[in-house]
Amino acid sequence: xxxxxxxxxxxxxxxxxxxxxxxxxxxxxxxxxxxxxxxxxxxxxxxxxxxxxxxxxxxxxxxxxxxxxxxxxxxxxxxxxxxxxxxxxxxxxxxxxxxxxxxxxxxxxxxxxxxxxxxxxxxxxxxxxxxxxxxxxxxxxxxxxxxxxxxxxxxxxxxxxxxxxxxxxxxxxxxxxxxxxxxxxxxxxxxxxxxxxxxxxxxxxxxxxxxxxxxxxxxxxxxxxxxxxxxxxxxxxxxxxxxxxxxxxxxxxxxxxxxxxxxxxxxxxxxxxxxxxxxxxxxxxxxxxxxxxxxxxxxxxxxxxxxxxxxxxxxxxxxxxxxxxxxxxxxxxxxxxxxxxxxxxxxxxxxxxxxxxxxxxxxxxxxxxxxxxxxxxxxxxxxxxxxxxxxxxxxxxxxxxxxxxxxxxxxxxxxxxxxxxxxxxxxxxxxxxxxxxxxxxxxxxxxxxxxxxxxxxxxxxxxxxxxxxxxxxxxxxxxxxxxxxxxxxxxxxxxxxxxxxxxxxxxxxxxxxxxxxxxxxxxxxxxxxxxxxxxxxxxxxxxxxxxx
Numbered sequence: 001x002x003x004x005x006x007x008x009x010x011x012x013x014x015x016x017x018x019x020x021x022x023x024x025x026x027x028x029x030x031x032x033x034x035x036x037x038x039x040x041x042x043x044x045x046x047x048x049x050x051x052x053x054x055x056x057x058x059x060x061x062x063x064x065x066x067x068x069x070x071x072x073x074x075x076x077x078x079x080x081x082x083x084x085x086x087x088x089x090x091x092x093x094x095x096x097x098x099x100x101x102x103x104x105x106x107x108x109x110x111x112x113x114x115x116x117x118x119x120x121x122x123x124x125x126x127x128x129x130x131x132x133x134x135x136x137x138x139x140x141x142x143x144x145x146x147x148x149x150x151x152x153x154x155x156x157x158x159x160x161x162x163x164x165x166x167x168x169x170x171x172x173x174x175x176x177x178x179x180x181x182x183x184x185x186x187x188x189x190x191x192x193x194x195x196x197x198x199x200x201x202x203x204x205x206x207x208x209x210x211x212x213x214x215x216x217x218x219x220x221x222x223x224x225x226x227x228x229x230x231x232x233x234x235x236x237x238x239x240x241x242x243x244x245x246x247x248x249x250x251x252x253x254x255x256x257x258x259x260x261x262x263x264x265x266x267x268x269x270x271x272x273x274x275x276x277x278x279x280x281x282x283x284x285x286x287x288x289x290x291x292x293x294x295x296x297x298x299x300x301x302x303x304x305x306x307x308x309x310x311x312x313x314x315x316x317x318x319x320x321x322x323x324x325x326x327x328x329x330x331x332x333x334x335x336x337x338x339x340x341x342x343x344x345x346x347x348x349x350x351x352x353x354x355x356x357x358x359x360x361x362x363x364x365x366x367x368x369x370x371x372x373x374x375x376x377x378x379x380x381x382x383x384x385x386x387x388x389x390x391x392x393x394x395x396x397x398x399x400x401x402x403x404x405x406x407x408x409x410x411x412x413x414x415x416x417x418x419x420x421x422x423x424x425x426x427x428x429x430x431x432x433x434x435x436x437x438x439x440x441x442x443x444x445x446x447x448x449x450x451x452x453x454x455x456x457x458x459x460x461x462x463x464x465x466x467x468x469x470x471x472x473x474x475x476x477x478x479x480x481x482x483x484x485x486x487x488x489x490x491x492x493x494x495x496x497x498x499x500x501x502x503x504x505x506x507x508x509x510x511x512x513x514x515x516x517x518x519x520x521x522x523x524x525x526x527x528x529x530x531x532x533x534x535x536x537x538x539x540x541x542x543x544x545x546x547x548x
Contacts, residue, residue: 068198071273072210075138075191078265080218081258082145082180086110087223089177091341092160092251093168094332099489100508102170103332104467107460109177114456116185117449121296123189132275134194139270141187146262148180153256160251194275216352224345226254231342299446299544308438308534308541313451315531316431317458319379322520324462325512326386326420329470330393333509334413337396339405347414354418358425363433370535371433376528378426383520385420390513392416431455434535438542447544466512473508 086109093103127136159169195207228234229249236243303309320327335341366374392413399409432452439447476486481500485491492502 065199065203069203069206069210071269072191072195072198072207073214074265075187075269076211076214077218077221078142078145078262079184079187079191080215080220081222082149082177082184083113083215084219084222084224085226085255086177086181087219088227088341088345089173090332091227091335091344093170093173094335095341096160096168098167098170100329100332100467100470102167104464105170106174106177107328107464107467109174109181111460112178112181112185113188114453114460116189117300117453119186120189120449121293123186124193124296125293134190134197135270135273135275137190138187138194139266141183141190142262142266142269145180145183145187146259146266148176148183149255149259149262152176153252153259156251156255197275220348222258224348226251227342227345230254231340233340234342296446300450303440303447303450303544306542306544308537309451312438312531312534313454315527315534316451316454317461318523318527319531320459321462322383322516322523323386324466325509325516326389327459328463328466329509329512330389332467333393334396337393338400339396343405343410347410347417350414351417351421354421355425358421359429362426362429366430366433369437370532371430371437372532372535373430375427375430375434376524376532378423378430379524379528380521382420382423382427383517383524385416385423386520387513387517388416389420390510393509438539440542440544466516469512470508473506473511474504475506476502477505479503 089109090103090106093106123137127133131139156173159173161168192207192211195210196204199207226249229239230247230251232243232245232247235247239248304313331344334344362374396405396409399405435448435451435455439451476492478484478486478491478495478500479502481495481498484495484498484500486495486502495502
Protein backbone atom coordinates (compact mmCIF):
# COMPACT_ATOMS: atom_id res chain seq x y z
CA UNK A 1 0.00 0.00 0.00
CA UNK A 2 1.48 3.32 -1.02
CA UNK A 3 1.61 5.71 1.90
CA UNK A 4 -1.42 7.59 0.66
CA UNK A 5 -3.11 4.24 0.35
CA UNK A 6 -2.17 3.47 3.91
CA UNK A 7 -4.82 6.05 4.53
CA UNK A 8 -6.99 5.42 1.50
CA UNK A 9 -6.18 2.01 0.14
CA UNK A 10 -7.52 3.62 -4.88
CA UNK A 11 -7.09 2.49 -5.10
CA UNK A 12 -8.66 1.45 -5.04
CA UNK A 13 -8.86 2.93 -3.99
CA UNK A 14 -8.83 2.68 -4.58
CA UNK A 15 -8.35 6.22 -3.75
CA UNK A 16 -7.67 7.63 -7.08
CA UNK A 17 -5.06 10.35 -7.69
CA UNK A 18 -6.64 13.70 -8.48
CA UNK A 19 -5.97 14.44 -12.13
CA UNK A 20 -7.26 17.60 -13.78
CA UNK A 21 -9.60 17.09 -16.74
CA UNK A 22 -9.53 13.33 -16.33
CA UNK A 23 -10.01 12.05 -12.86
CA UNK A 24 -9.73 8.28 -12.72
CA UNK A 25 -13.19 8.10 -11.30
CA UNK A 26 -14.33 9.97 -14.41
CA UNK A 27 -13.37 6.95 -16.43
CA UNK A 28 -15.55 4.53 -14.53
CA UNK A 29 -18.82 5.50 -16.10
CA UNK A 30 -20.71 5.21 -19.33
CA UNK A 31 -21.69 8.47 -20.90
CA UNK A 32 -23.60 8.73 -24.15
CA UNK A 33 -24.55 12.36 -24.32
CA UNK A 34 -25.07 14.28 -27.54
CA UNK A 35 -26.41 17.79 -28.11
CA UNK A 36 -29.92 18.24 -29.39
CA UNK A 37 -29.05 19.05 -32.98
CA UNK A 38 -32.47 20.46 -33.85
CA UNK A 39 -32.35 22.91 -30.96
CA UNK A 40 -28.83 23.88 -31.90
CA UNK A 41 -29.88 24.53 -35.46
CA UNK A 42 -32.79 26.66 -34.33
CA UNK A 43 -30.48 28.65 -32.10
CA UNK A 44 -28.20 29.36 -35.03
CA UNK A 45 -31.13 30.56 -37.13
CA UNK A 46 -32.37 32.80 -34.31
CA UNK A 47 -28.94 34.12 -33.54
CA UNK A 48 -26.99 32.91 -30.59
CA UNK A 49 -27.28 36.22 -28.77
CA UNK A 50 -31.02 36.71 -28.87
CA UNK A 51 -33.98 35.25 -27.05
CA UNK A 52 -37.25 34.28 -28.73
CA UNK A 53 -38.59 37.80 -28.24
CA UNK A 54 -35.66 39.30 -30.10
CA UNK A 55 -34.11 40.91 -27.07
CA UNK A 56 -30.39 40.43 -26.41
CA UNK A 57 -29.68 37.59 -24.03
CA UNK A 58 -27.26 37.82 -21.17
CA UNK A 59 -24.44 35.34 -21.21
CA UNK A 60 -24.72 33.84 -17.72
CA UNK A 61 -21.25 32.34 -17.46
CA UNK A 62 -20.42 30.59 -14.23
CA UNK A 63 -22.10 33.29 -12.11
CA UNK A 64 -25.48 32.38 -13.53
CA UNK A 65 -25.07 28.78 -12.40
CA UNK A 66 -23.35 29.08 -9.05
CA UNK A 67 -26.26 27.30 -7.42
CA UNK A 68 -25.92 24.26 -9.69
CA UNK A 69 -22.15 24.20 -9.34
CA UNK A 70 -22.47 24.41 -5.55
CA UNK A 71 -24.96 21.54 -5.54
CA UNK A 72 -22.68 19.36 -7.68
CA UNK A 73 -19.73 20.15 -5.44
CA UNK A 74 -21.76 19.23 -2.36
CA UNK A 75 -22.94 15.93 -3.89
CA UNK A 76 -19.35 14.97 -4.71
CA UNK A 77 -18.27 15.87 -1.16
CA UNK A 78 -20.96 13.53 0.16
CA UNK A 79 -19.64 10.84 -2.15
CA UNK A 80 -16.14 11.16 -0.71
CA UNK A 81 -17.26 10.77 2.93
CA UNK A 82 -18.00 6.98 2.89
CA UNK A 83 -14.89 6.40 0.78
CA UNK A 84 -12.73 8.21 3.31
CA UNK A 85 -14.30 6.31 6.21
CA UNK A 86 -13.71 2.99 4.41
CA UNK A 87 -10.08 4.00 3.89
CA UNK A 88 -9.63 4.63 7.62
CA UNK A 89 -10.91 1.20 8.72
CA UNK A 90 -7.79 -0.81 7.69
CA UNK A 91 -5.65 1.42 9.91
CA UNK A 92 -8.06 1.00 12.82
CA UNK A 93 -8.12 -2.77 12.26
CA UNK A 94 -4.32 -2.88 12.13
CA UNK A 95 -4.11 -1.15 15.52
CA UNK A 96 -6.27 -4.02 16.83
CA UNK A 97 -3.81 -6.64 15.50
CA UNK A 98 -6.08 -8.34 12.98
CA UNK A 99 -4.50 -10.78 10.54
CA UNK A 100 -3.47 -9.76 7.05
CA UNK A 101 -5.98 -12.26 5.66
CA UNK A 102 -8.65 -10.19 7.38
CA UNK A 103 -7.16 -7.06 5.80
CA UNK A 104 -7.26 -8.81 2.41
CA UNK A 105 -10.91 -9.69 2.95
CA UNK A 106 -11.74 -6.09 3.85
CA UNK A 107 -9.90 -4.84 0.75
CA UNK A 108 -12.84 -6.05 -1.37
CA UNK A 109 -14.60 -2.94 -0.07
CA UNK A 110 -12.55 -0.92 -2.56
CA UNK A 111 -13.59 -2.91 -5.63
CA UNK A 112 -17.03 -1.40 -6.47
CA UNK A 113 -15.61 1.80 -7.96
CA UNK A 114 -13.52 -0.34 -10.32
CA UNK A 115 -16.48 -2.54 -11.28
CA UNK A 116 -19.26 0.02 -11.67
CA UNK A 117 -19.05 -0.27 -15.44
CA UNK A 118 -20.99 -3.52 -14.96
CA UNK A 119 -24.14 -1.73 -13.76
CA UNK A 120 -23.63 1.79 -15.14
CA UNK A 121 -25.75 1.01 -18.25
CA UNK A 122 -28.65 0.07 -15.96
CA UNK A 123 -28.40 3.37 -14.10
CA UNK A 124 -28.39 5.22 -17.42
CA UNK A 125 -31.34 3.37 -18.91
CA UNK A 126 -33.80 2.62 -16.07
CA UNK A 127 -35.54 5.52 -14.34
CA UNK A 128 -38.85 7.15 -13.45
CA UNK A 129 -39.63 9.84 -16.02
CA UNK A 130 -41.89 11.85 -13.71
CA UNK A 131 -39.24 12.01 -10.96
CA UNK A 132 -36.18 12.58 -13.07
CA UNK A 133 -33.63 10.39 -14.77
CA UNK A 134 -30.80 10.97 -12.30
CA UNK A 135 -32.88 11.65 -9.18
CA UNK A 136 -34.48 8.21 -9.66
CA UNK A 137 -31.13 6.75 -8.58
CA UNK A 138 -29.56 9.58 -6.61
CA UNK A 139 -32.31 9.98 -4.02
CA UNK A 140 -32.79 6.32 -3.00
CA UNK A 141 -29.04 5.72 -3.13
CA UNK A 142 -28.26 8.60 -0.77
CA UNK A 143 -31.11 7.62 1.54
CA UNK A 144 -29.60 4.13 1.79
CA UNK A 145 -26.16 5.62 2.42
CA UNK A 146 -27.59 7.66 5.29
CA UNK A 147 -29.44 4.67 6.75
CA UNK A 148 -26.35 2.45 6.56
CA UNK A 149 -24.33 5.13 8.35
CA UNK A 150 -26.95 5.39 11.09
CA UNK A 151 -26.92 1.60 11.45
CA UNK A 152 -23.12 1.62 11.69
CA UNK A 153 -23.19 4.44 14.25
CA UNK A 154 -25.05 2.08 16.60
CA UNK A 155 -23.10 -1.12 15.84
CA UNK A 156 -19.59 -0.11 14.79
CA UNK A 157 -18.13 -0.05 18.31
CA UNK A 158 -19.34 -3.60 18.89
CA UNK A 159 -18.04 -4.72 15.48
CA UNK A 160 -14.59 -3.28 16.20
CA UNK A 161 -14.24 -4.59 19.77
CA UNK A 162 -11.75 -7.37 20.43
CA UNK A 163 -12.78 -8.72 23.84
CA UNK A 164 -12.45 -12.23 25.25
CA UNK A 165 -9.98 -13.34 22.63
CA UNK A 166 -12.38 -12.42 19.81
CA UNK A 167 -11.12 -9.97 17.23
CA UNK A 168 -13.20 -7.41 15.31
CA UNK A 169 -16.08 -8.77 13.23
CA UNK A 170 -14.31 -8.28 9.89
CA UNK A 171 -16.95 -10.14 7.87
CA UNK A 172 -19.80 -7.86 8.97
CA UNK A 173 -17.62 -4.76 8.66
CA UNK A 174 -16.68 -5.77 5.13
CA UNK A 175 -20.30 -6.44 4.15
CA UNK A 176 -21.54 -3.08 5.45
CA UNK A 177 -18.69 -1.00 4.05
CA UNK A 178 -18.90 -2.86 0.74
CA UNK A 179 -22.51 -1.73 0.51
CA UNK A 180 -21.45 1.82 1.36
CA UNK A 181 -18.87 1.71 -1.45
CA UNK A 182 -21.36 0.14 -3.86
CA UNK A 183 -23.94 2.84 -3.11
CA UNK A 184 -21.31 5.59 -3.40
CA UNK A 185 -20.25 4.20 -6.80
CA UNK A 186 -23.87 4.16 -7.95
CA UNK A 187 -24.34 7.70 -6.67
CA UNK A 188 -21.23 8.67 -8.65
CA UNK A 189 -22.78 7.34 -11.87
CA UNK A 190 -25.98 9.29 -11.26
CA UNK A 191 -24.23 12.55 -10.30
CA UNK A 192 -21.83 12.33 -13.26
CA UNK A 193 -24.75 11.96 -15.63
CA UNK A 194 -26.75 14.72 -13.96
CA UNK A 195 -23.78 17.10 -14.16
CA UNK A 196 -23.95 17.01 -17.95
CA UNK A 197 -27.55 18.27 -18.01
CA UNK A 198 -27.59 20.34 -14.82
CA UNK A 199 -25.02 22.74 -16.27
CA UNK A 200 -25.39 24.64 -19.52
CA UNK A 201 -23.26 23.67 -22.47
CA UNK A 202 -20.71 26.45 -21.94
CA UNK A 203 -20.26 25.57 -18.25
CA UNK A 204 -20.32 21.78 -18.39
CA UNK A 205 -16.52 21.71 -18.10
CA UNK A 206 -16.85 22.70 -14.44
CA UNK A 207 -18.34 19.25 -13.74
CA UNK A 208 -14.91 17.59 -13.71
CA UNK A 209 -13.59 20.30 -11.38
CA UNK A 210 -16.49 19.68 -8.99
CA UNK A 211 -15.76 15.94 -9.18
CA UNK A 212 -12.07 16.26 -8.38
CA UNK A 213 -12.37 18.94 -5.69
CA UNK A 214 -15.51 17.49 -4.10
CA UNK A 215 -14.32 13.89 -3.88
CA UNK A 216 -10.94 15.00 -2.52
CA UNK A 217 -12.56 17.24 0.09
CA UNK A 218 -15.02 14.52 1.13
CA UNK A 219 -12.28 11.94 1.37
CA UNK A 220 -10.19 14.34 3.47
CA UNK A 221 -13.10 14.88 5.86
CA UNK A 222 -13.90 11.17 6.15
CA UNK A 223 -10.32 10.01 6.48
CA UNK A 224 -7.63 12.49 7.47
CA UNK A 225 -9.80 14.79 9.60
CA UNK A 226 -11.64 11.89 11.23
CA UNK A 227 -8.45 9.98 12.13
CA UNK A 228 -6.93 13.14 13.62
CA UNK A 229 -9.98 14.06 15.70
CA UNK A 230 -10.53 10.43 16.76
CA UNK A 231 -6.98 10.12 18.09
CA UNK A 232 -6.64 10.91 21.80
CA UNK A 233 -2.88 11.50 21.41
CA UNK A 234 -3.35 14.01 18.58
CA UNK A 235 -6.15 15.88 20.34
CA UNK A 236 -4.30 15.98 23.66
CA UNK A 237 -1.13 17.23 22.01
CA UNK A 238 -2.55 19.86 19.66
CA UNK A 239 -6.18 20.65 20.51
CA UNK A 240 -6.72 20.30 24.28
CA UNK A 241 -5.53 22.04 27.40
CA UNK A 242 -6.41 19.04 29.60
CA UNK A 243 -5.63 15.51 28.35
CA UNK A 244 -8.44 12.94 28.02
CA UNK A 245 -8.52 9.25 27.18
CA UNK A 246 -10.53 9.64 23.98
CA UNK A 247 -10.46 11.89 20.96
CA UNK A 248 -12.81 14.77 20.29
CA UNK A 249 -15.05 12.57 18.14
CA UNK A 250 -15.66 8.83 17.95
CA UNK A 251 -16.37 6.75 14.88
CA UNK A 252 -19.97 6.24 15.96
CA UNK A 253 -20.47 10.01 16.45
CA UNK A 254 -18.94 10.74 13.06
CA UNK A 255 -21.13 8.17 11.32
CA UNK A 256 -24.28 9.45 13.05
CA UNK A 257 -23.57 13.06 12.05
CA UNK A 258 -23.01 12.25 8.39
CA UNK A 259 -25.92 9.83 8.32
CA UNK A 260 -28.21 12.68 9.37
CA UNK A 261 -26.57 15.01 6.82
CA UNK A 262 -27.22 12.47 4.06
CA UNK A 263 -30.89 12.06 4.99
CA UNK A 264 -31.63 15.76 5.39
CA UNK A 265 -29.75 16.91 2.27
CA UNK A 266 -31.27 14.15 0.13
CA UNK A 267 -34.77 15.14 1.23
CA UNK A 268 -34.08 18.75 0.27
CA UNK A 269 -32.73 17.73 -3.14
CA UNK A 270 -35.71 15.45 -3.77
CA UNK A 271 -38.22 18.19 -2.95
CA UNK A 272 -36.58 21.40 -4.11
CA UNK A 273 -34.36 20.53 -7.08
CA UNK A 274 -36.11 20.00 -10.41
CA UNK A 275 -34.04 17.89 -12.74
CA UNK A 276 -35.46 18.73 -16.16
CA UNK A 277 -36.02 22.44 -15.76
CA UNK A 278 -34.86 24.94 -18.33
CA UNK A 279 -31.57 26.65 -17.74
CA UNK A 280 -31.33 30.21 -16.62
CA UNK A 281 -32.02 32.93 -19.18
CA UNK A 282 -34.23 30.52 -21.10
CA UNK A 283 -31.40 28.20 -22.12
CA UNK A 284 -32.00 24.50 -22.24
CA UNK A 285 -29.57 22.06 -20.75
CA UNK A 286 -27.77 19.46 -22.82
CA UNK A 287 -30.17 16.63 -23.58
CA UNK A 288 -28.87 13.09 -23.34
CA UNK A 289 -29.45 10.29 -25.80
CA UNK A 290 -28.76 6.94 -24.26
CA UNK A 291 -28.25 3.55 -25.84
CA UNK A 292 -30.24 0.62 -24.56
CA UNK A 293 -28.68 -1.60 -21.93
CA UNK A 294 -28.07 -4.46 -24.35
CA UNK A 295 -26.57 -2.16 -26.97
CA UNK A 296 -24.09 -0.84 -24.41
CA UNK A 297 -23.03 -4.31 -23.27
CA UNK A 298 -22.67 -5.47 -26.90
CA UNK A 299 -20.54 -2.41 -27.59
CA UNK A 300 -18.26 -3.18 -24.64
CA UNK A 301 -17.88 -6.78 -25.81
CA UNK A 302 -17.04 -5.70 -29.34
CA UNK A 303 -14.31 -3.40 -28.01
CA UNK A 304 -12.75 -6.12 -25.84
CA UNK A 305 -12.65 -8.57 -28.77
CA UNK A 306 -10.42 -6.28 -30.83
CA UNK A 307 -6.86 -7.79 -30.84
CA UNK A 308 -5.06 -4.55 -29.94
CA UNK A 309 -7.46 -3.77 -27.10
CA UNK A 310 -7.38 -7.34 -25.78
CA UNK A 311 -3.57 -7.28 -25.67
CA UNK A 312 -3.51 -3.88 -23.99
CA UNK A 313 -6.07 -4.94 -21.39
CA UNK A 314 -4.07 -8.09 -20.61
CA UNK A 315 -0.98 -5.95 -20.01
CA UNK A 316 -2.91 -3.50 -17.83
CA UNK A 317 -4.23 -6.34 -15.67
CA UNK A 318 -0.71 -7.62 -14.94
CA UNK A 319 1.43 -4.46 -14.96
CA UNK A 320 0.98 -3.59 -11.27
CA UNK A 321 1.84 -6.99 -9.79
CA UNK A 322 5.33 -5.73 -9.02
CA UNK A 323 4.03 -2.85 -6.92
CA UNK A 324 1.43 -4.74 -4.89
CA UNK A 325 3.48 -5.32 -1.73
CA UNK A 326 4.61 -1.70 -1.53
CA UNK A 327 1.19 -0.27 -2.35
CA UNK A 328 -0.98 -2.58 -0.24
CA UNK A 329 1.08 -3.55 2.81
CA UNK A 330 3.62 -0.81 3.58
CA UNK A 331 1.27 1.55 5.41
CA UNK A 332 -0.14 -1.26 7.56
CA UNK A 333 3.37 -2.41 8.44
CA UNK A 334 4.28 1.10 9.58
CA UNK A 335 1.23 1.13 11.87
CA UNK A 336 2.25 -2.31 13.14
CA UNK A 337 5.72 -0.89 13.85
CA UNK A 338 4.20 1.81 16.05
CA UNK A 339 3.70 4.79 13.72
CA UNK A 340 0.46 6.53 14.79
CA UNK A 341 -2.23 6.10 12.13
CA UNK A 342 -3.28 9.74 12.39
CA UNK A 343 0.28 10.85 11.63
CA UNK A 344 0.30 8.71 8.49
CA UNK A 345 -3.01 10.27 7.50
CA UNK A 346 -1.71 13.80 8.02
CA UNK A 347 1.27 13.10 5.74
CA UNK A 348 -1.21 13.22 2.85
CA UNK A 349 -1.84 16.93 3.47
CA UNK A 350 1.51 18.36 2.29
CA UNK A 351 1.28 16.07 -0.76
CA UNK A 352 -1.81 17.84 -2.13
CA UNK A 353 0.12 20.62 -3.97
CA UNK A 354 2.44 18.00 -5.46
CA UNK A 355 -0.51 15.90 -6.58
CA UNK A 356 -2.01 18.94 -8.29
CA UNK A 357 1.21 19.97 -10.04
CA UNK A 358 2.52 16.58 -11.11
CA UNK A 359 -0.15 15.84 -13.76
CA UNK A 360 0.35 19.31 -15.24
CA UNK A 361 4.10 18.80 -15.48
CA UNK A 362 4.02 15.19 -16.66
CA UNK A 363 1.38 15.89 -19.31
CA UNK A 364 3.98 17.93 -21.21
CA UNK A 365 5.92 14.70 -21.79
CA UNK A 366 2.90 12.50 -22.52
CA UNK A 367 1.22 14.83 -25.02
CA UNK A 368 3.20 13.44 -27.95
CA UNK A 369 2.60 10.35 -30.09
CA UNK A 370 4.29 7.93 -27.63
CA UNK A 371 2.95 8.53 -24.09
CA UNK A 372 3.69 4.95 -22.97
CA UNK A 373 7.42 5.66 -23.22
CA UNK A 374 7.00 7.64 -19.98
CA UNK A 375 5.18 4.67 -18.44
CA UNK A 376 8.03 2.36 -19.43
CA UNK A 377 10.78 4.66 -18.08
CA UNK A 378 9.04 5.26 -14.74
CA UNK A 379 8.38 1.54 -14.17
CA UNK A 380 11.83 0.47 -12.79
CA UNK A 381 12.05 3.54 -10.56
CA UNK A 382 8.75 2.62 -8.94
CA UNK A 383 10.07 -0.91 -8.35
CA UNK A 384 13.16 0.53 -6.62
CA UNK A 385 10.98 2.78 -4.47
CA UNK A 386 9.04 -0.32 -3.40
CA UNK A 387 12.25 -1.93 -2.19
CA UNK A 388 13.07 1.34 -0.45
CA UNK A 389 9.76 1.10 1.39
CA UNK A 390 10.76 -2.34 2.66
CA UNK A 391 14.01 -0.86 4.02
CA UNK A 392 12.00 1.94 5.63
CA UNK A 393 9.70 -0.56 7.38
CA UNK A 394 12.72 -2.56 8.61
CA UNK A 395 14.38 0.63 9.94
CA UNK A 396 11.27 2.07 11.64
CA UNK A 397 11.25 0.07 14.95
CA UNK A 398 14.82 1.10 15.75
CA UNK A 399 13.86 4.80 15.67
CA UNK A 400 10.91 4.62 18.02
CA UNK A 401 11.35 6.75 21.11
CA UNK A 402 9.33 7.19 24.28
CA UNK A 403 7.57 10.24 22.86
CA UNK A 404 7.07 8.75 19.41
CA UNK A 405 9.25 9.16 16.35
CA UNK A 406 11.71 12.00 15.69
CA UNK A 407 10.89 14.73 13.20
CA UNK A 408 13.59 13.63 10.77
CA UNK A 409 11.91 10.22 10.50
CA UNK A 410 8.66 11.78 9.26
CA UNK A 411 10.72 13.93 6.89
CA UNK A 412 12.25 10.79 5.38
CA UNK A 413 8.82 9.15 5.11
CA UNK A 414 7.44 12.25 3.42
CA UNK A 415 10.35 12.38 0.98
CA UNK A 416 9.90 8.68 0.15
CA UNK A 417 6.22 9.24 -0.42
CA UNK A 418 6.93 12.21 -2.71
CA UNK A 419 9.29 10.10 -4.83
CA UNK A 420 6.64 7.41 -5.04
CA UNK A 421 4.07 9.96 -6.17
CA UNK A 422 6.34 11.12 -9.00
CA UNK A 423 6.70 7.56 -10.31
CA UNK A 424 3.02 6.74 -9.75
CA UNK A 425 1.73 9.85 -11.52
CA UNK A 426 4.19 9.43 -14.40
CA UNK A 427 2.71 5.99 -15.09
CA UNK A 428 -0.87 7.06 -14.45
CA UNK A 429 -0.85 10.19 -16.63
CA UNK A 430 0.94 8.28 -19.41
CA UNK A 431 -1.74 5.59 -19.27
CA UNK A 432 -4.59 8.08 -19.35
CA UNK A 433 -2.97 9.93 -22.26
CA UNK A 434 -2.72 6.70 -24.25
CA UNK A 435 -6.35 5.87 -23.45
CA UNK A 436 -7.40 9.24 -24.87
CA UNK A 437 -5.14 8.76 -27.90
CA UNK A 438 -6.50 5.37 -28.99
CA UNK A 439 -10.15 5.62 -27.96
CA UNK A 440 -12.49 5.60 -30.93
CA UNK A 441 -14.01 9.12 -30.98
CA UNK A 442 -17.35 7.74 -32.17
CA UNK A 443 -17.78 5.85 -28.87
CA UNK A 444 -15.11 7.63 -26.82
CA UNK A 445 -16.96 7.66 -23.47
CA UNK A 446 -17.63 3.93 -23.41
CA UNK A 447 -14.19 3.12 -24.81
CA UNK A 448 -12.29 5.11 -22.20
CA UNK A 449 -14.56 3.84 -19.44
CA UNK A 450 -13.59 0.28 -20.32
CA UNK A 451 -9.85 1.00 -20.42
CA UNK A 452 -9.95 2.93 -17.12
CA UNK A 453 -11.93 0.13 -15.47
CA UNK A 454 -9.35 -2.45 -16.55
CA UNK A 455 -6.57 -0.16 -15.26
CA UNK A 456 -8.25 0.04 -11.83
CA UNK A 457 -8.81 -3.71 -11.67
CA UNK A 458 -5.15 -4.19 -12.50
CA UNK A 459 -4.33 -2.49 -9.22
CA UNK A 460 -7.08 -4.02 -7.07
CA UNK A 461 -6.52 -7.74 -7.47
CA UNK A 462 -2.71 -7.68 -6.85
CA UNK A 463 -3.26 -5.58 -3.71
CA UNK A 464 -5.83 -8.01 -2.33
CA UNK A 465 -3.56 -10.96 -3.15
CA UNK A 466 -0.55 -9.27 -1.54
CA UNK A 467 -2.45 -8.72 1.70
CA UNK A 468 -3.70 -12.31 1.64
CA UNK A 469 -0.19 -13.79 1.24
CA UNK A 470 1.56 -11.88 4.06
CA UNK A 471 0.55 -14.32 6.80
CA UNK A 472 1.35 -17.57 4.90
CA UNK A 473 4.80 -16.22 4.01
CA UNK A 474 5.55 -15.14 7.60
CA UNK A 475 7.45 -17.49 9.94
CA UNK A 476 7.09 -17.23 13.72
CA UNK A 477 8.68 -19.11 16.60
CA UNK A 478 7.38 -19.65 20.12
CA UNK A 479 10.05 -18.62 22.61
CA UNK A 480 9.75 -19.51 26.29
CA UNK A 481 7.39 -22.48 25.86
CA UNK A 482 8.96 -25.74 24.69
CA UNK A 483 7.11 -27.69 22.02
CA UNK A 484 4.72 -24.89 21.07
CA UNK A 485 4.36 -23.30 17.65
CA UNK A 486 2.92 -20.06 16.25
CA UNK A 487 1.63 -21.18 12.89
CA UNK A 488 -2.01 -20.24 13.53
CA UNK A 489 -4.02 -18.05 15.93
CA UNK A 490 -4.88 -21.15 17.97
CA UNK A 491 -1.22 -22.17 18.26
CA UNK A 492 -0.29 -18.61 19.15
CA UNK A 493 -2.86 -18.67 21.95
CA UNK A 494 -1.42 -21.93 23.32
CA UNK A 495 2.09 -20.46 23.19
CA UNK A 496 1.02 -17.44 25.22
CA UNK A 497 -0.97 -19.66 27.62
CA UNK A 498 2.16 -21.73 28.31
CA UNK A 499 4.09 -18.58 29.18
CA UNK A 500 5.80 -18.16 25.83
CA UNK A 501 5.83 -15.38 23.27
CA UNK A 502 5.63 -15.58 19.48
CA UNK A 503 8.56 -13.92 17.74
CA UNK A 504 8.64 -13.28 13.99
CA UNK A 505 11.68 -14.92 12.46
CA UNK A 506 10.83 -14.03 8.85
CA UNK A 507 8.31 -11.35 7.92
CA UNK A 508 6.28 -12.25 4.83
CA UNK A 509 6.24 -8.58 3.82
CA UNK A 510 9.95 -8.68 3.05
CA UNK A 511 9.55 -11.90 1.10
CA UNK A 512 6.74 -10.31 -0.88
CA UNK A 513 8.74 -7.15 -1.51
CA UNK A 514 11.57 -9.12 -3.11
CA UNK A 515 9.27 -11.45 -5.04
CA UNK A 516 7.17 -8.55 -6.32
CA UNK A 517 10.28 -6.68 -7.41
CA UNK A 518 11.45 -9.74 -9.36
CA UNK A 519 8.02 -10.21 -10.93
CA UNK A 520 7.90 -6.54 -11.84
CA UNK A 521 11.39 -6.63 -13.33
CA UNK A 522 10.46 -9.68 -15.39
CA UNK A 523 7.31 -7.95 -16.62
CA UNK A 524 9.29 -4.84 -17.55
CA UNK A 525 11.89 -6.81 -19.51
CA UNK A 526 9.54 -9.21 -21.32
CA UNK A 527 6.28 -7.31 -21.63
CA UNK A 528 7.22 -3.65 -21.21
CA UNK A 529 8.51 -3.35 -24.76
CA UNK A 530 5.41 -5.13 -26.02
CA UNK A 531 3.30 -2.43 -24.42
CA UNK A 532 5.46 0.24 -26.05
CA UNK A 533 5.04 -1.41 -29.44
CA UNK A 534 1.28 -0.97 -29.16
CA UNK A 535 1.96 2.70 -29.91
CA UNK A 536 3.11 1.64 -33.37
CA UNK A 537 -0.29 0.18 -34.23
CA UNK A 538 -2.22 2.04 -36.88
CA UNK A 539 -5.29 4.03 -35.76
CA UNK A 540 -7.47 1.52 -37.61
CA UNK A 541 -6.36 -1.21 -35.15
CA UNK A 542 -8.16 0.65 -32.37
CA UNK A 543 -11.34 1.51 -34.28
CA UNK A 544 -14.38 -0.46 -33.22
CA UNK A 545 -16.27 -2.19 -36.01
CA UNK A 546 -19.71 -2.45 -34.46
CA UNK A 547 -21.74 -5.40 -35.68
CA UNK A 548 -18.76 -7.46 -36.87
